[in-house]
Amino acid sequence: MTRAISLHDVSKTYTRGVRVVDRLSLDIAPGEFLVLLGPSGCGKSTLLRMIAGLEEITEGQLRLDGEYANDLLPSERNMAMVFQNFALYPNMTTRGNIGFPLRIEAPGEDPGPRVDATARMLGIEDLLDRFPAQLSGGERQRVAMGRAIARHPSVFLMDEPLSNLDAKLRNHLRAEIAALTRQLGVTTVYVTHDQAEAMSLGDRVAVLRGGILQQIGTPRSVYALPRNVFVAAFIGTPRINLLRGLVRAPLDGAMTISLGKQYLRLPEPLSLDHQLLRVQQGREVVVGLRSEAIRLAKPSAARPGEVAISGLVEHVEFQGHEVLVHFNTGSSPALVPDLEAPRPAVHAARRRRRESGTVLARLRERAEALRAGPVGVLDGPPDTYPEPARQEARLPGDLVVRTTPDIDLRRGMQVPLLVDIAHLFVFDQHGERICPAPARLPDLGE
Numbered sequence: 001m002t003r004a005i006s007l008h009d010v011s012k013t014y015t016r017g018v019r020v021v022d023r024l025s026l027d028i029a030p031g032e033f034l035v036l037l038g039p040s041g042c043g044k045s046t047l048l049r050m051i052a053g054l055e056e057i058t059e060g061q062l063r064l065d066g067e068y069a070n071d072l073l074p075s076e077r078n079m080a081m082v083f084q085n086f087a088l089y090p091n092m093t094t095r096g097n098i099g100f101p102l103r104i105e106a107p108g109e110d111p112g113p114r115v116d117a118t119a120r121m122l123g124i125e126d127l128l129d130r131f132p133a134q135l136s137g138g139e140r141q142r143v144a145m146g147r148a149i150a151r152h153p154s155v156f157l158m159d160e161p162l163s164n165l166d167a168k169l170r171n172h173l174r175a176e177i178a179a180l181t182r183q184l185g186v187t188t189v190y191v192t193h194d195q196a197e198a199m200s201l202g203d204r205v206a207v208l209r210g211g212i213l214q215q216i217g218t219p220r221s222v223y224a225l226p227r228n229v230f231v232a233a234f235i236g237t238p239r240i241n242l243l244r245g246l247v248r249a250p251l252d253g254a255m256t257i258s259l260g261k262q263y264l265r266l267p268e269p270l271s272l273d274h275q276l277l278r279v280q281q282g283r284e285v286v287v288g289l290r291s292e293a294i295r296l297a298k299p300s301a302a303r304p305g306e307v308a309i310s311g312l313v314e315h316v317e318f319q320g321h322e323v324l325v326h327f328n329t330g331s332s333p334a335l336v337p338d339l340e341a342p343r344p345a346v347h348a349a350r351r352r353r354r355e356s357g358t359v360l361a362r363l364r365e366r367a368e369a370l371r372a373g374p375v376g377v378l379d380g381p382p383d384t385y386p387e388p389a390r391q392e393a394r395l396p397g398d399l400v401v402r403t404t405p406d407i408d409l410r411r412g413m414q415v416p417l418l419v420d421i422a423h424l425f426v427f428d429q430h431g432e433r434i435c436p437a438p439a440r441l442p443d444l445g446e
């Protein structure tokens with residue numbers, strides 16, 4: 001049995017006036033694998049715990065298969081939860097740990113057969129008689145999964161179940177979780193702040209920021225059509241290039257977006273999306289260019305729809321199968337506040353109020369501050385950053401381009417670049433995407 005989960009305008013308030021989950025609505029289909037993705041403190045665990053019944057819902061409604069469920073006890077919801085700090089009972093063997101919830105649920109029954117079947121499914125038959133202290137981290141995590149699966153729940157709730165494991169094991173178990181939940185066909189809500197994990201696991205991904213749902217869609221749609229700069233910056237590696245631009249749309253000339261001293265000339269005839277940009281004439285925007293929209297090539301090699309700019313090599317990051325080249329193009333990076341410097345979310349409400357005018361105003365402030373100070377984008381103690389934010393921190397240079405490792409580039413070289421205008425994103429003063437225009441491509445789930 002699997003079930004549908006619906007949230008209608010659900011909010012959570014711990015301290016008066018601060019909503020850590022803010023009027024959130026979403027529908028999860030039976031058997032769906034939904035990932036809640038967002039930076040630390042955005043309310044992911046709180047939301048999951050409200051679904052589990054471990055946390056009271058302050059406002060709004062939770063429905064399970066269409067039935068009002070706010071007041072159901074956790075035990076009445078038939079959900080199994082797997083936590084980041086998977087607490088196994090230290091004095092019980094694997095067999096005891098997996099069987100424990102079964103013995104609670106059905107005291108008279110022998111949990112043996114179900115424990116054995118679960119262990120087989122997870123490949124941990126050899127570990128049944130060992131105690132947690134005799135298991136590796138990955139093995140313990142599998143036992144914790146086993147404890148959740150053995151109960152045959154109708155919903156799995158997983159809160160960063162893999163974050164304590166090393167990268168290799170994480171990838172391995174990620175694939176196992178994906179296979180297992182599909183095989184069991186159980187509705188799964190999975191919390192993570194790792195976008196790569198979210199993209200690889202989810203049927204759909206719900207992106208949260210400051211307790212507010214930013215976007216929900218298939219991994220493909222949130223990547224291809226991010227609704228705002230936050231989602232654009234949070235999803236994808238290397239992180240999307242976000243540059244401050246100025247739209248120029250003279251009545252008698254070509255339409256351009258300047259990026260500092262250089263500009264992108266929009267190819268004629270203008271596409272519908274680019275025509276719509278005309279109303280931004282004279283305004284500042286944020287230009288988003290994913291790495292795949294830019295290639296290293298001379299202007300003479302330009303294909304239709306590609307325009308030429310150039311960049312000064314600042315830094316070359318060797319990654320083995322590819323190289324990330326950081327260029328200075330003389331433009332200014334647009335920074336995304338919650339990503340550059342996550343602050344305690346207790347201040348989220350105040351922060352949102354401050355940013356409510358224009359995100360760009362703040363982006364501008366940050367960029368000014370950056371330019372004035374030494375190069376580097378992190379302005380807080382690095383230890384307080386979640387790992388992905390640290391990895392995503394921008395190095396000197398304002399445009400990151402992915403290329404093959406055979407190209408020999410060194411710092412200080414001036415290199416011609418071609419930008420594929422079909423892959424251009426433009427966001428307005430409030431950080432909302434305006435190009436491609438919001439209503440396009442309904443087939444991508446927007």
Ligand SMILES: Nc1ncnc2c1ncn2[C@@H]1O[C@H](COP(=O)(O)OP(=O)(O)OP(=O)(O)O)[C@@H](O)[C@H]1O
Pocket residue numbers: 014015020038039040041042043044045046047193344345346
């Ligand atoms: N019991 C509580 N009392 C007051 N504030 C709380 C409580 N539990 C959580 N919060 C606050 O609610 C906000 C959301 O917390 P939550 O644990 O849901 O974040 P998260 O997205 O899971 O973050 P992380 O990725 O770090 O686990 C945070 O600002 C947190 O400090």
Ligand SMILES: [Mg+2]
Pocket residue numbers: 044045046159
């Ligand atoms: Mg959490």
